[in-house]
Every structure is written in C-alpha cells, then in structure tokens.
Amino acid sequence: MFDLQDLYQEVIIDHNRSPRNFGKLDDATQVAEGYNPLCGDKLNLYLKTEDDVITDVSFDGSGCAISVASASLMTDSVKGKTIEQAEQLFQDFHNLIMEEENPGEEQMQSLGKLAALAGVKQYPARVKCATLCWHTLRSAMQGDAAPAMTE
Amino acid sequence: MSEASTANDLKTPLLDVERIRQDFPILHQEVNGKPLIYLDNAATSQKPIQVIEALDKYYQQNNANIHRGVHTLSERATADYEQARGKVRNFINASSEKEIIFVRGATEGINLIAQSYGRTNLKAGDEIIISEMEHHSNIVPWQMLCEQTGAILKIIPINDDGELMVEEFEKILSPKTKIVSVVHISNALGTINPVQHIIDRAHEHNAIVIIDGAQATPHTAVDVQALDCDFYVFSGHKLFGPTGIGALYGKTALLEAMPPWQGGGDMIKMVSFEKTMYADLPYKFEAGTPHIAGVIGLGAAIDYVNSVGLDAIAAYEQELLEYATEKALEVKGLRLIGTAEQKASILSFVIDSVHPHDIGTILDHEGIAIRTGHHCAMPVMTHFNVPATARASFAFYNTFTEVDVLIQALEKARKVFS
Numbered sequence: 001m002f003d004l005q006d007l008y009q010e011v012i013i014d015h016n017r018s019p020r021n022f023g024k025l026d027d028a029t030q031v032a033e034g035y036n037p038l039c040g041d042k043l044n045l046y047l048k049t050e051d052d053v054i055t056d057v058s059f060d061g062s063g064c065a066i067s068v069a070s071a072s073l074m075t076d077s078v079k080g081k082t083i084e085q086a087e088q089l090f091q092d093f094h095n096l097i098m099e100e101e102n103p104g105e106e107q108m109q110s111l112g113k114l115a116a117l118a119g120v121k122q123y124p125a126r127v128k129c130a131t132l133c134w135h136t137l138r139s140a141m142q143g144d145a146a147p148a149m150t151e
Numbered sequence: 152m153s154e155a156s157t158a159n160d161l162k163t164p165l166l167d168v169e170r171i172r173q174d175f176p177i178l179h180q181e182v183n184g185k186p187l188i189y190l191d192n193a194a195t196s197q198k199p200i201q202v203i204e205a206l207d208k209y210y211q212q213n214n215a216n217i218h219r220g221v222h223t224l225s226e227r228a229t230a231d232y233e234q235a236r237g238k239v240r241n242f243i244n245a246s247s248e249k250e251i252i253f254v255r256g257a258t259e260g261i262n263l264i265a266q267s268y269g270r271t272n273l274k275a276g277d278e279i280i281i282s283e284m285e286h287h288s289n290i291v292p293w294q295m296l297c298e299q300t301g302a303i304l305k306i307i308p309i310n311d312d313g314e315l316m317v318e319e320f321e322k323i324l325s326p327k328t329k330i331v332s333v334v335h336i337s338n339a340l341g342t343i344n345p346v347q348h349i350i351d352r353a354h355e356h357n358a359i360v361i362i363d364g365a366q367a368t369p370h371t372a373v374d375v376q377a378l379d380c381d382f383y384v385f386s387g388h389k390l391f392g393p394t395g396i397g398a399l400y401g402k403t404a405l406l407e408a409m410p411p412w413q414g415g416g417d418m419i420k421m422v423s424f425e426k427t428m429y430a431d432l433p434y435k436f437e438a439g440t441p442h443i444a445g446v447i448g449l450g451a452a453i454d455y456v457n458s459v460g461l462d463a464i465a466a467y468e469q470e471l472l473e474y475a476t477e478k479a480l481e482v483k484g485l486r487l488i489g490t491a492e493q494k495a496s497i498l499s500f501v502i503d504s505v506h507p508h509d510i511g512t513i514l515d516h517e518g519i520a521i522r523t524g525h526h527c528a529m530p531v532m533t534h535f536n537v538p539a540t541a542r543a544s545f546a547f548y549n550t551f552t553e554v555d556v557l558i559q560a561l562e563k564a565r566k567v568f569s
Contacts, residue, residue: 004512004513004516004567007512008509008513008567008568013567013568016568017504017568038524039508039523039524039525039538039539040524040525040529040532040538040539041538042538062538063506063538064506064507064508064509065505065506065509065568066508066509068506123512125512126508126512129508
C-alpha cells in the first residue's frame with residue numbers, strides 16, 4: 001500500500017495552490033490547447049521562442065492538483081531551455097512516471113523539482129493528469145493546430 | 152464534524168441491510184487496507200450471489216444456443232432465456248412479451264430506436280426534444296439521426312437545482328415535435344423527472360416519447376402501461392445484473408411498423424437471395440446469438456430486486472440520501488450539484504480547493520469507491536460551470552455507517568489541501 005503523501009507531496013500541494021507561470025502570455029509565438037476527454041481537464045499553453053530557445057512559457061485552464069502542479073513545475077523547468085532540451089526533459093519525465101525502473105542519478109538531477117511527481121507512477125489512472133501539460137507543450141513546440149489529447 | 156446522529160439512530164426497519172449485504176460477496180473485502188465502501192452504484196451496481204449463481208448454472212449445466220436446437224440443452228437454455236423475458240415484462244408491466252427486446256444496454260436501446268424508428272419516420276425540419284441533463288447516450292444518437300435526416304434537436308433547459316424547466320418544454324413543443332426522449336432519473340444529478348407529465352404533454356402533440364430508465368429501474372417501480380410511454384430502455388448492470396445486457400420496451404404497434412435494425416440469424420423466418428422474411432416480434436430485433444447468460448442473469452437480478460421490494464428499497468435509499476445530504480452539507484466548502492426536490496440516492500458535489508479527481512484518489516485510499524468526472528453528462532457540467540464533480544451514489548446495501556466514513560474521508564481530503 002502506498003502512502004498518500006507520496007502522491008501529494010508538499011511541493012505539489014504548493015504548486016497547486018499557487019501555480020507558477022499561470023495566465024495568458026500576450027506575446028506568445030505559439031499557443032496550444034490540451035484536453036483530457038476522460039476527466040475534462042483543459043489546459044492552454046502559451047509559448048514564446050526565439051531561435052529555438054523557450055524564452056517564456058505560461059499556462060491556464062482547469063484541472064486536478066496533479067495536473068495543475070505538473071504544468072506549474074513544467075513551465076518552471078523548461079523556461080530558458082532549447083526545444084531539444086525540453087523534448088529530452090519530457091522523455092526523462094515520461095520515464096520517471098511510466099517506467100518500472102527509476103531513472104539514473106544524472107536524469108534525476110536534470111529533472112530537479114519534477115521528481116516530486118514520481119509518486120504518480122503508483123496511480124495509473126492519474127498518470128495522464130501529469131502528462132497532459134507535456135503533450136500540450138509538445139503540440140505548441142511543433143505548432144500543431146489540433147488540440148493535444150491524452151486519449 | 153458533528154457526531155450527534157449516528158448510524159444506529161436512523162437505521163430503518165424496512166430492510167435487513169446486514170442480511171442483504173451477505174448476498175453480495177464483493178462487498179466483503181479490503182481495499183487499500185480498509186473495508187471496501189462501494190458508492191459508485193450509478194456507474195454500475197454489484198451483483199448478488201443469486202445472479203452469479205444463475206450465470207454459473209447456465210454455463211455449467213445448460214449452455215447451448217437458443218431457438219434452434221432440438222436437443223435438451225438448447226431447450227433448457229431457450230426456456231430460461233424466454234422465462235427471463237417474462238420477468239422483464241412483469242418488472243415494467245409491459246402488456247406483452249413481444250414488447251421486450253433484449254439489447255446490450257440502454258445505450259443500444261436508444262440507438263436502435265433512433266436508427267429504426269427515427270430514420271423511417273423523421274424528415275428534414277422535424278424536431279426531436281431532449282433535455283440538458285441527458286447522459287451522452289441520449290444525446291449523441293439523436294445528433295447522428297439529425298445529421299442523417301435533417302431533423303433538428305431541441306433542448307429542455309434545467310434550473311440551478313438541476314430540475315427540468317417544464318414551462319420551457321411547453322414552449323418548444325410544437326406540431327414539428329416528433330420525438331421526445333428524456334431521462335427518468337439523472338445519473339449526474341439524481342433528479343427524478345416528471346416523466347408522466349412530459350409523456351402526456353408530448354402525446355397531445357402526437358410526438359412519441361422515449362424514457363431512459365438506466366438509473367430509474369434500480370430505485371423505483373416502473374409501469375410502462377400506466378406511464379403510456381412509447382419506449383422505455385434500461386441496463387441490466389445498473390440493476391444488480393450482468394454487464395452487456397439490457398432491455399428495450401416498445402409498444403407493439405410501433406415495433407411492428409419499424410424495420411429491423413440489424414440483420415442476421417434468429418431475426419428471420421426465411422431467407423433466399425430474392426426475398427427475406429423477417430421474424431415476428433420480439434425476434435425481429437434480436438439478430439445473432441444473444442447474450443444468453445446475461446439475459447438469464449438479468450432475470451435473476453429482477454427476482455432478487457423483487458424479493459427485497461422496490462418500495463422498501465426506495466424508502467431506505469431516501470433515508471440514506473437525506474442523512475448523507477445533511478452530513479455532506481456540514482463539510483466546509485462543499486457544494487451540492489443537483490438539489491432537486493425529487494431526487495434519487497445520488498449525491499454529486501464539489502469542494503472548494505479540492506478537485507474531484509483528488510477527492511477520488513484520497514477516498515480510494517480509505518477504501519471508498521466514488522465516481523469523479525463529468526459522468527458522461529458534459530452539458531450538465533457546463534450548466535453548473537464545473538469541469539467535473541465527485542459523485543457518491545447509494546444502493547440498498549449501503550449503510551449509514553458507510554456515510555459517516557465517507558464524510559470523515561471528505562474532511563481528510565480537505566485537510567490534505569488546506
């Protein structure tokens with residue numbers, strides 16, 4: 001049996017209560033919409049890139065604590081990174097919450113605060129809450145017109 | 152939280168709930184180290200041992216295809232299958248067994264009506280009336296029919312208590328109205344709709360009426376002849392029966408005039424490449440080998456519900472709902488979604504600062520199963536301006552003590568996010 005606190009860590013509660021980078025970005029260069037049809041979570045992602053570098057990023061929408069905290073942590077993490085680095089971070093994050101084996105030390109270090117979401121792994125029904133923002137970020141980076149879906 | 156009234160004070164003498172619980176093997180287990188408290192009955196109900204044994208007996212002793220073998224097993228299976236049709240007929244008081252069509256569930260029943268009756272009888276400009284509180288299964292089949300025929304979908308709005316605005320229904324009824332299809336009891340809100348009034352008014356305009364009884368049959372006695380509805384659909388799995396089986400009731404004259412929906416074996420009298428003659432009712436609408444075990448299981452579920460008594464069930468569940476409502480309102484920041492005067496035992500709610508999905512996960516840790524999400528009723532969520540709700544839905548095997556544990560768990564959820 002898993003402890004509830006493994007899922008709802010202090011960092012997650014905090015980022016849910018006061019999400020960082022929350023709100024519309026007026027000078028966004030790319031915008032994407034994410035949607036989880038299973039639970040109704042909706043997310044808009046606003047991205048500003050210059051020469052493949054994410055100079056600013058924000059989000060708004062509604063969702064559960066996991067989805068809001070994940071988006072808040074993600075936007076904090078990818079700001080200042082190149083699109084390639086952000087893609088790599090998504091890969092590492094994906095491994096963190098999907099793969100049975102824990103990521104190596106180097107990956108954990110690059111994940112930083114994102115590691116707080118590791119507990120989601122024990123809750124298969126909630127994994128999509130944590131990845132919705134990442135799928136939406138990818139849509140924004142690739143300039144997709146269709147909303148990102150978790151299904 | 153107030154401990155003033157507890158389980159024992161309110162225990163109703165109508166039902167021996169402890170004895171009933173013995174009939175449901177699944178209830179006697181621990182989930183996450185806590186006794187299971189199953190409050191997701193509106194999604195699907197649990198099955199009594201009598202139903203499980205009926206399925207078991209069919210597969211262990213009587214399994215054979217129906218309506219075609221001359222051998223003993225086939226005759227037994229056919230007899231049990233048709234006997235179950237009689238049980239369904241009595242359960243909703245249809246006038247004939249010919250009016251009972253076995254389908255996969257309420258969803259398939261509505262699709263059958265839309266495609267068979269609807270495509271035959273509707274033309275561009277005709278109107279179909281549904282309500283804002285419908286399950287997607289009573290929205291999408293009509294949208295599909297509208298695309299196919301050019302008919303127009305009209306919506307009866309709901310008020311902020313989650314009740315149908317009957318005066319608005321009166322306004323949209325017109326000579327163009329051909330079909331009215333409304334839910335008997337709302338799965339997302341618990342509202343019990345004034346279906347008798349809706350049926351009477353629609354008939355004055357010569358529209359046919361379909362009642363979606365998926366949530367109603369487990370909670371209230373249904374008499375289709377008294378209602379005078381044209382069609383009534385329900386699902387077995389919400390009625391303590393197996394999944395994948397349900398029934399469609401239709402008036403004989405309507406069913407006889409309707410073309411078959413699906414073609415295949417068992418729905419024909421004679422097939423040649425020049426001409427095929429369809430079978431009589433009800434077989435015309437039951438193409439292919441049906442869910443024989445499911446039908447027999449549904450019959451056993453109806454026997455079980457009858458043995459407990461729907462009046463006693465309804466009375467007990469009302470007490471449970473009143474108790475749960477009163478206790479839930481003591482939880483700070485909790486808002487009920489669905490406060491209709493006439494309600495079945497469904498408690499839909501949101502809590503400030505705790506998203507329904509987080510409530511669901513925290514409750515699961517306490518062994519409590521509830522549903523969180525949009526309950527396949529996204530327009531209802533839009534009306535109340537919430538992305539989702541948490542929903543506790545009660546059956547007659549739930550107890551007042553379980554309500555107390557639910558409330559304690561909700562307090563815990565609030566604390567996690569305080």
